[in-house]
Amino acid sequence: MLSTNGSRGGAGTHAWCGISSRSVEGVGCGDPRGQRMVVPSLKLQDLIEEIRGAKTQAQEREVIQKECAHIRASFRDGDPLHRHRQLAKLLYVHMLGYPAHFGQMECLKLIASPRFTDKRVGYLGAMLLLDERQDAHLLITNSIKNDLSQGIQAVQGLALCTLSTMGSAEMCRDLATEVEKLLLQPSSYVRKKAVLTAVHMIRKVPELSNIFLPPCAQLLHERHHGILLGTITLITELCERSPAALKHFRKVVPQLVKILRTLVTTGYSTEHSISGVSDPFLQVRILRLLRILGRNHEESSETMNDLLAQVATNTDTSRNAGSAVLFETVLTIMDIRSAPGLRVLAVNILGRFLLNNDKNIRYVALTSLLRMVQSDHSAVQRHRPTVVECLREPDASLSRRALELSLALVNSSNVRAMTQELQSFLESCPPDLRADCASGILLAAERFAPTKRWHIDTILRVLTTAGIYVRDDAVANLTQLIGGAQELHAYSVRRLYSALAEDISQQPLVQVAAWCIGEYGDLLLEGSCEETEPLQVEEEEVLALLEKVLQSHMSQPATRGYALTALMKLSTRLRGDSNRIRQVVSIYGSCLDVELQQRAVEYNTLFQKYDHMRAAILEKMPLVERGGSQVDGEAKESKEAQLSETALVSTEPQASKLLDLLDLLDGTSGDAQPPPPLDPSPGGALVHLLDLPGAPPPPPSIPNLRVFEREGLQLNLSFVRPSGTPALLLIMVTATNTSGADVTHFICQAAVPKSFQLQLQAPSGDTLPAQGGLPVTQLLRILNPNKAPLRLKLRLTYNHFGQSVQEIFEGNWDFSLLVHQGLYLTHGVAKVRCIQVHLEQRLLFISSREHQLPGTTLSHKTSYFLQPQWAQHSCHTSCPQDLSPQHLTELGHNCRLNCEFHILLVGS
Secondary structure, eight states, rough: OOOOEEEETTEEETTOOOOOOOOOOOOOOEESSSSSSOOOOHHHHHHHHHHHHSHHHHHHHHHHHHHHHHHHHHHHHHHSHHHHHHHHHHHHHHHHOOOOOGGGGHHHHHHSSOOOHHEEEEEEHHHOOOOTTSSSGGHHHHHHHHHHHHHHHHHHHHHHHHHEEEEEOOOOOOOOOHHHTTTTOOOOOHHHHHHHHHHHHHHHHHHHEEEEEEHHHHHHHHOHHHHHHHHHHHHHHHHHHHHHHHHHHGGGGHHHHHHHHHHHHHSSSSGBTTTSSSSSHHHHHHHHHHHHTTTOOHHHHHHHHHHHHHHOOOOOOOOOOHHHHHHHHHHHHHHHTHHHHHHHHHHHHHHHHTTTTTTHHHHHHHHHHHHHHTTTTTHHTTTHHHHHHHHOOOSSHHHHHHHHHHTTTOTTTTTHHHHHHHHHHHHHOHHHHHHHHHHHHHHHHHOSSSSSSHHHHHHHHHHHHGGGGGGGTHHHHHHHHHOOOOOHHHHHHHHHHHHHHHHHOHHHHHHHHHHHHHHHHHHHHHHOOOOOOOOOHHHHHHHHHHHHHHHHHOOOOHHHHHHHHHHHHHHHHSSSOHHHHHHHHGGGGOOSSSHHHHHHHHHHHHHTTOOHHHHHHOOOOOOOSSSOOOOOOOHHHHHHHHHHSSSOOOOOOHHHHHHHHHHTTSSSSSOOOOOOOOOOOTTTTGGGOOOOOOOOOOOOOOOEEEEEEETTTEEEEEEEETTTTTEEEEEEEEEEEOSSOEEEEEEEEEEEEETTTEEEEOOOSOOOOOTTOOOOOEEEEEEOOOOOOOOEEEEEEEEETTEEEEEEEEEEEEEEEEEEEEEEEEETTTEEEEEEEEETTTTTEEEEEEEOOTTTOEEEEEEEETTTEOOOOOOOOOOOOOHHHHHHHHHHTTTTTTOOOOOOOOOO
């Protein structure tokens, strides 16, 4: 007798075996008599309806768990008829986020099946459930190879899609030949998929580039949109990953220009036009490829100049499709060696983008202008008013980009106007932008201040408006600036006193004001100042204001320290009784803050035991001349030019230090003995041999090496050898940023051969502020026990202009025969000095010459010296006009010394 109950959506089932009353597929189960019955299983459509009908997550999990159990049972039973249906349901469960790994082997079985319905689901399952991290994916390599060899287009398409989606490097190497054959198949459907699969293979295995070079030239003649688009993508990938491919495809630039011109003028295919723009996707791809082919290549750039001008002038920008093509055209113009007029046209296009109503287009324009400001500063300057208007955009991303670009546009000619605009923006900008804006204004004022008074006023306004957002070095910079401007002491102390009387909440402002009042408080009481409004201040008011700062809950411990020191200094500058100051100082002798307590105790001791020395101890700080700032209209460019021509000299006073440093990097195995000490010469400096006018510089060390420079980011290496450790070399890596945007997430990694031992110290930070802010430094300790030539590989990772950048480069420095050179200015004459230590003779060779350098107009005069302390022979010979290694070698032969000379000249 059979009894039924409702289960699985109300369908009736037999109680003893659970057979569903509706037609379902399933797997067999045994009854008491050993017969196999059908286990109920839902169809995919029914499963989707039941899962979507679940009211709670618990109900959904229950339905999925039951169905997964039936699917497992079906897989175990090996039902080949309905395996693809079971896997389809499992893939849907996988898409919902539930585990489906037990279906991986079923994918392989379906792929090997001769039925197309099975292959279709099997390949889909392989793309979803398998990846190259699992060894099981290698098992389908042979099946894919067989399917690619078949003549059925649909099967070949499935195999190519799977290979391009989850093909590993091993699979790509095994199947590259089959894919190459399919590139020349008559079927456009197969060729299109084969091209895209080749793109994936090149990304996985770049060394396969040579296989796909020949077919690409033939595929460029295709008129099929999909094939041509895939071919352009494949050539782009080849050119980016292979210098040989880049050289090879520069020959097809005229053909690419012809295709793009056809797209712009007559249209390639109307069915691919979008908003009146003919095939914008293909246009963008061709422009990107032209940008790669024309980069640093004069002939290719000249070929595409006219076409780029045509695209830039004829493209409609009323729709997004046209704007995308035009933007790609601008990037191509700026990347290749285009004509100056074309570059101005590109900047003007970006200027028009700034007026677009679409925020995305405005953002793209700001980002592009920020990247171009280093190379085309004058052209970008013409759009400065529009950029400043973008500062008031309500969108935070737009206003941030506009701020970065505005700071990059500041120079010595517009610093007053731009600073005023930026200060107005600082007063109303969101809090998350205030720190960047304040730091940018301070850096701009530091570099381009026309006068010291304007510089001081600018910093004071920033401190008053957003003092809590400024960088930590702002206080020290302002105090140093005020201290070095004696004519502005009275003006500064009055301005700061007035600002402090109005607001004591801005801690950096309070600290600077307290320092200035303590130093120049007597000038505050001397009456009116011509440069400020009349201000009558009494001693009691000054002391009361500083006491207010000490007692305020808003004052930080460092601020209280400034105020306490200011009170102490005022005890020698004010004419009144100092008992009030003594009482205040004594109160803080029991302060909980250790630093403040120690300072108060020391000041009390000064009052009690050393009162006769108090005036001398607390006298005014001496004038400090700022070495890093630039005021009184000093142009940044001229200063940088001077710095680039200044010698890099070390601080070691002994020539023997130089010899030891050279020996440290000696690449030979060398058993050479150290040289005997130098006999003291008149003046005691070895470089007197150079016979240069002016004060002689100290002996040189290994020069700093600039190993990387891109878009304002510079990386310099400096070498130091610690005394007493002949095998240790210290390399200081210094990264600076002179661009208009901050460099964030900066990471520098290094690698050396196994014969070296490398230790990386922690960097000083991971952010490089824009406009030449504080650099990031990192120390590398390299132990070279075998004295092998130094090989150092560096990898830089950072974010700049909103993009993630990774650079890898290697330096090979063989210091076995090292010539140190330094270029510096003496009385306006550029000189090059070269010093060599010979490994066997310990001969010191010094040459001093005035050399005609690129971009300079200098006289020509050369003299040579050989040090007799290290050489048995000495000679003075006439110098050839051309200082070359050949002439120096001949000079060594004339002296009968086994010498090999190498000269390295550095231009301005």
